Amino acid sequence: MTPFKLTDELLVQIEDLITDHKDSKLVSLMDEIHYADVAEIANELNEDQAVYLIKLLDSDKTSDVLKELDDDVREAVLNNLSSKEIAEEIEELDSDDAADIIAELPDDIVQEVISEIEDREHAQDIVDLLKYPEDSAGGLMAKELVRVNENWNVLTCVKEMRAQAENVTRVHSIYVVDDEERLLGRLSLKDLLTTSTTTPIRDVYIPKVDSVNVNEDPEEVAKIMSKYDLEAIPVIDDLGRLVGRITIDDIVDVIREEAEKDYQLAAGISQSVEADDSIWDLTRARLPWLFLGLIGGVGAAAIMGGFEELISKHAILFFFTPLIAAMAGNVGVQSSAIIVQGLANDDLKGSISNRLVKEVLLATLNGVILAAILLLFTWVWKGSFPTAMAISISLIVVIIVAGIIGTFTPLFLNKRGIDPAIATGPFITTSNDIFGILIYFWIAKVILGI
């Protein structure tokens, strides 16, 4: 019962077994390993080895492994399977996992695979799910659930439930619908078992049940489910009809992916990449933000070019440009990150102007403390009080402006319906670099009177 850990030794052992075509040894080894771990192994093998290994597994395990594989490995494996073979794997999966895999197939294969699925009801469910965009409750939900009609009596209900539960891995709730399939409520198993068999469901169900609309944003679904500690939530369409169910394990993935995306945006990585992706993929994710930084840097250079006279007289001002730029960037990232998190957690109350006032107070407090330290240092180092004063006053103003930009930008983007997370990271650092340097030299010019 110790958790599985993929070691380099195990990987080499498996690679050797594959090279030597020791099929029976491989099969018995894989039998011992959970499908999620088999997928982890396959992700580390090269394409041919991964295909070889997975083709050895029985169909049940293959389908489970398939849904856990990295996209690129899965694509390679599916390329090596016929439409009929893919359909057989699909048959074993829940409708949501099945639809996710089918959605990745080339268009011409999709129809073939669907027509090869023997369970026509399952095929229909999958086709239904393919209609919904990936980033909606519909794109997350599965069709497998237990539904009973309000007009049935307890006896019919129990009989029907038993048949339906066959297809459902985990029955979290029994949902009650009317003749138009509209969601009415849920049924407690306890009530069901303690009620006379002829009682109509209408008289025993609980009319209160949380649900989400099929078009709802997955992040919103995640918020609702984690706020109310739900393990499953029914999904309804615009007419209130029960169309599916989302379970907490899918929501865990949503939360993880969302967090990764925000983190990557804050770090200046523009698409989802992993350390093991190719240099080309990593470049495509990283270069755009670096290019933005380059433009910012060139802009800063151009601004500084406009202050050449000032600089020739007070060369020391130059020495502090990196400090000013860094402080502007750091303050901007801090304040935007706090706003982005507040928006994500829905706990920003009050108006934008209140928020800006608070940030100005905060930035002033931080700015004055830091500027006092800097004043002391520059005065002692260079001996010129007016220059030291000019630098320190500039620092305060730059910090305040950076705080305002950092606070305002994500709030503004959010109002416009744009993901505020893009406001963090290189975007805010770059623009604050430029603003910071401009303000810095401008204030220095005013104070030093040139």
Place this chain on the structure above:
Amino acid sequence: MTPFKLTDELLVQIEDLITDHKDSKLVSLMDEIHYADVAEIANELNEDQAVYLIKLLDSDKTSDVLKELDDDVREAVLNNLSSKEIAEEIEELDSDDAADIIAELPDDIVQEVISEIEDREHAQDIVDLLKYPEDSAGGLMAKELVRVNENWNVLTCVKEMRAQAENVTRVHSIYVVDDEERLLGRLSLKDLLTTSTTTPIRDVYIPKVDSVNVNEDPEEVAKIMSKYDLEAIPVIDDLGRLVGRITIDDIVDVIREEAEKDYQLAAGISQSVEADDSIWDLTRARLPWLFLGLIGGVGAAAIMGGFEELISKHAILFFFTPLIAAMAGNVGVQSSAIIVQGLANDDLKGSISNRLVKEVLLATLNGVILAAILLLFTWVWKGSFPTAMAISISLIVVIIVAGIIGTFTPLFLNKRGIDPAIATGPFITTSNDIFGILIYFWIAKVILGI
């Protein structure tokens, strides 16, 4: 069934009802609202109002609201309750939530509250849980679970289960233990129902069950549960004895908190704060990193001071220091973020040196592309090819070094058992600023021959 949304109007309405002491109206309004939403409302009220509102609720709802409140509001409410009243609320909660709340109380109150709890078994469970550190599986688990002995027969088992299930909100699994309370496996409800009542449990249980050690890191538990799609996992002590159970809703919180922490570290915020915290709390979270940035900036200024001669001859070099510093910082954050995520997701395979080689190749590719653009720009702008060349070559070297530092630092911290996430954000930007500027002027000096 539309999700609850806390509007400013509702908040004002509630505040007015509290001011006017319209207790019965408040009670009937709160009756309609889910406890998680009541907590959300109370978090937005001032301290006195929150206490007033919560004291109106019945004990059942109060306990649920208590566990959802923000720490500071909960503290205020508990300060207004006697030890006996707190004990009554604790009585209603699951052992894990109860222990979390008790752990926040002042030491002298803890003993009083525990002695006031009427259900002595519950009190014992809570005392047990208080032993475990917050950041361990033991600190997350609840004592409520259904356990059966391998020596019981099916009939005894069903009877015992029924009694135990009374205290368990959601029965995910039935765990089987031996006479020494060691976890042996789990029981399928279906097997239990289809087996003769005299069959011993020993003959029907499933001996395979995932479990975690009570000292396990919560993040590790989260990884295991989300990898294997588990909704609950039993917790065992070093002797293999079943001591508790962790459910997925607690894990969702762990994942969220972990993601927030990493995000805040990347953004240079040193402790968990929210936008609505006081200016003082926010300053304490933000100032340390800004201070680090200030030191970095002063360091950069000192370095530049050492190159005064070079700068006096080639003033244009100065114009590009913000660009160099920004690029060094951005590349460092990007590469460290990718490593931090790889470490968090356990998908970094291979040696540190392989990783560094890859990062060097990647940084070189990005560096050459960016340097070529910059070369063209500076050449056209300032007309001096050698200077333009010096700046561009420096940029390539700075990007490579920044990539190496960004890759190496989190890997090194992780090897030392330190959270690699602290390597992102201001830490890496500041050190890369300094290194970048030093390398920049040094290379320029070599190339321009001064």
